[in-house]
Amino acid sequence: MSKILELQQLRKYYATQKAVDDISFSISKGSIFGLLGPNGAGKTTLLRMITGIFYPDSGEIILDGKKFHPIDDIVKIGYMPEERGLYKKMKIGDQALYLAQLKGLSRSEAMEKIKFWFSRLEMESWWNKKVEDLSKGMSQKLQFVTTILHEPKLIILDEPFSGLDPVNANLIKDEIYGLAQRGSTVIFSTHRMEQVEEICDHIVLMNLGKKILDGTVADVKQQFKENKFSIKLHELPANTTHESFEVVEQKANAFTVKIKEGFKSNDVLQFFLQQNVTVEAFNEILPSLNDIFIHLVEGTKSVSRAFQQIQA
């Protein structure tokens, strides 16, 4: 699959810290990509370089096969930053029009697209309202529309669901899937691991400015699995210890077992079957991204770093 974005040894150092330290990865066209990391990991700095707000100290950004050129390529990118807002006194229609024109759309083009998206997300009646009259969730919706209005090839969403109720969150989630199907690529930055697990194809985990994990969600889970299985038996057998596993947890007839080095899942099954016990369920337990995240980040200096100031 061709790549929409390639980062090659990207670096951005501030006076006090290395915000982004030698990061390389690539993102396939049409995928939904998750950029993860604790606070202060350098995600925002990285995103600001990809959107052309900051220049990298060194390294290359290749957008759609060509070297990234902020002024010309701005129209290919839609960025919804974590710190986002709107002009409070401006009418919603005017605001969307203004932001679309700043992206480089002509007035009539912008108008047409705003009308399309407003009717799609049931926002037509908002046109003459002012932003100060909107709830947080409503303005979030408006921000999403202004981000994707110009149909960018690369959509970058930083914590897109914060403040949204489940109904609107699902609405936006469906739009994100739809955009990806129509060929846009979505970069998704968040702390909410369950959302990442649900939505993303491919993730990169950053900590202290470095990439510490890169791969598809399934691969990452395989990589960090601990050979744990859950087993549910009809009745408790006489013997529950065997050299092939150790019991991690037991709840009545259900066990969580960890298979020891050199043994396979079949060895465990065989052991119980030989005792003539009915096995009702046998499942592999894969670690959640949340566990992996905590496992990788815990114990590093990232917590103290999160309190330091991000400087340009």
Place this chain on the structure above:
Amino acid sequence: MNKIFLVARREFLSRVQKKTFLLTTILLPLIIFAFYALIIYFSIKTNDNLHIAVADEANILNGKINSKDDIVFEVIKNETPQSLNAALEQKKYDGYIFIPHTYNLMGKDSLQLKSNKAIGIMTREKIQKSFDDVLEEKRLLSLNISKAQLDSIQNNNNRIKFATVTGKADDNTKAGLSYAVGYISGFLIYIILFIYGTMVMRGVMEEKMNRIAEVIVSSVKPFQLMMGKITGIGAVGLVQFIIWIVLVFGLQLLLPLLFPDLLHQMQGQPMQPAGMQAAQAAQAMKQSGGMSELMNSLQQINFTLIIGCFIFYFLGGYLLYSSLFAAVGSAVNEDPQDAQSLLLPITMPIIFAIVIMTKAVNEPNSSLAVFGSLFPLTSPIVMMARIAHGMPEGVTLWELILSMALLIAGFLATTWLAAKIYRTGILMYGKKITWKEMWKWAVRKS
């Protein structure tokens, strides 16, 4: 460039479409006009004539004493203090002066004015002066100085007339007018710098606090955003000023209609439009005595030069300072109070400029005035004071050109520095920023 225009258009429209803009733009000149109209009205109309009876029993005045302004003297005969008191009771006169026939012109006898109401200090002086003049003349005549001799002494052609080498007359009215024009235009620029500079700063703060700055700079460069804001608000200022000038000019045409007396005094001379100075001029007219003298002086003042320079220094000064105000706005966090302390280094030179300006209107060629009118941070205000005195009397051509060039250079320099502070500042949250840090951002190479 196109994006700067888009930003400027939003800044311009969002301000012009506000109700407060219409109110301040249209109401303010109306209030100023009404204020001056009232002043003129009261100074012309409401002074009731003061009737003073002069009972000249000693026959010193030969039955005649000139009335002065609103004081009307009436010489009467064959009255006694009692009959005069009665006349006063009946409000036939506002007061009387009784000159008994024992009155000795060369003696030290004093006269007394009796009135039934309080007489203002100005009016008292005028009455005193009228009597001093007439009695002095009578005394001199009684010393056998002929009327012809007296006239030739009093023919006061001995006043010094001021002129410059170029041969232009430089009378007191013109000097006073230059002073007023210089002072007013310098002060206007001072106010403009503050009003519109603060407007720029608050616009930047709003963008930062609304958290929209990052959304916008992902579409436009921070420099474009800053320049768009500065241009848009500058255009608001320009439009506001043009409306004010047109309104004041229009209302000034109404003045003669409202006060036909004034029109009469003008003796058919066309009134020169002088923008904001109109009301001032109308007031000055009352003081300087002659309308025609004022008109002559007005014609000596080169208004094309002054208005041209005013617009140049208004724009130059605004561009120079507004980028600094924008830089401060970008550094302010949640607390608007922070802006106060950060603003100090910017307001200092503006206030300094006003101080130099008040000196420069008096001495346009003093070394302080020359320095102030060349130094870009003070020149927009100080140069206006010098230009009002004309060229080359107030300022030489090369000084003007040098000052303009320095102002343009200064504007480019402050914009360049401010843009670097702005770029960093608008994306920076949660930390109180000092001037030291802002300076570090400004001089760091990008």
